[in-house]
Amino acid sequence: MVRAAGGAKTVVMGLLIAERRARLRVLVVDDSAEFRSAVRAYLHGATDAQVVGEAADGDEATHEVERLRPSLVLMDMHMPICNGIEATRRMRTLEPRPHIVLFSLHAEPELQHAALAAGADEFYSKRDFVPLVEATLTKLSSAAQR
């Protein structure tokens, strides 16, 4: 009901947000192609962030960050070969340093602690991916505006 009444207003706000978010370049890192593609579809369909690349493990992710210079890396913690924690350690020394988000299916506080200790900026539980990524995008866009 609220939605119907404020419909027009929402669209205008949406356009404004679209302009603000236009600059966000995102790298999606997960060993599940299914999840990567769902993130891509979601960001494309529901936000104005642009997915510039994908990687399936931490090694590949580090190369892609150097090559594509994304401003945001969304990365799974649990991956074969080189996991998210190790990749974060490598990425945090890069210039310019992307905003790094590690996520996990699990939500144990110890995982969050380990993610932040490795140098990640944020930790998400995958179950709550949508509201959290929305908040990150909003935060990064308004920071870029200033």
Next chain:
Amino acid sequence: MSETLCVLLIEDSESDAGLVLRTLSQGDHPLHALRVESAAELRAALVESSWDVVISDYQLPGFSAPAALTIVREAQLDVPFIVVSGTIGEDEAVMMMKAGAADYVMKSNLLRLLPAVVREVSDARHRRARRVAEAAEAGLRAQLGDSQREAYEQLSAWHRRLELTKDEERRVLSRELHDELGQTLTALKLRLKVVPRAGPSAVPAAVASSIDDALALVDSLIDRVRKISVDLRPPLLDELGLESALRAFVESQARVSSTRWSLQTAGIGQRLAPELEIACFRLVQEAVTNVLRHAGASSASIRVARENERLSIAVLDDGCGLSGARAQACARAGHLGLVGMRERARALGGELSVSSPPSSGEPTGTRIDVLLPA
């Protein structure tokens, strides 16, 4: 899967009882159920018949789940106790779990009930089977003559192989759950989330509301997958190694028990062989469970150290000690995982020893030592 499921239901509301039974009747088992609503009726039901599971409302007129749980525990029956309530708060739920309830399910989320019941009933059946096996093994050991030692060693070796196979199966299953089911479910959730963004004009209200329902179902599936996968194999162990996983485990136990825990580690900052890490984690886990269940300790300490190519684990508590008679009583009741722990240690070429100073009436504490080649 056609064994009858015997359910003892503690519930004063006939309609709520009907709801619970309808939910359970969707499973593979024919149901046999009895509804009681007082302590006297519960006691009588426990004596008259055997039950696979007790499901209890939290608050009834003149009766409650905590009181019911006490009665079930006093009857010394290993029957899983599940609380189903519309009103239970987190504090009450934690108290119930600490008192020995197997699970709690909100009336608003009865979908969870059937899987919880199936899981707990199957766990309890396994526990019973293991108790029988352990008792048989203890009996066998007592009667052994030298000539039969070889046969016993053979049996022991099989047991060891079983432990290792179990760990490996659990690891594979946990990976499968996490990597396949978990990933697909989270992807599905994202896909569903894109739809409402098309806006109210593009998505009819009925569709939007059914998508919301679907999202709630996906969330509940993700939670279950997560829980099963953690039970099978702690996620911290794979990602962060033994030290962090142990620390997290001990901290989580410290939060829910009145025992003061301390953990000391040395030389395990670096990764060990995966089978050694999981064995060590499980050994500490089982030792901690023993202390929590039986020792009544006010403080306990754990030391895990790797030195001279050996991994030593020591768990000490200041509880009621473990006299021979008490240990045997526990083993008979199937509580003491010491047999399993010893076999686990042997499977890796290690040894386990238990010491408790001779009892002289005073609390003496117990010490469990494990040495593994590393």
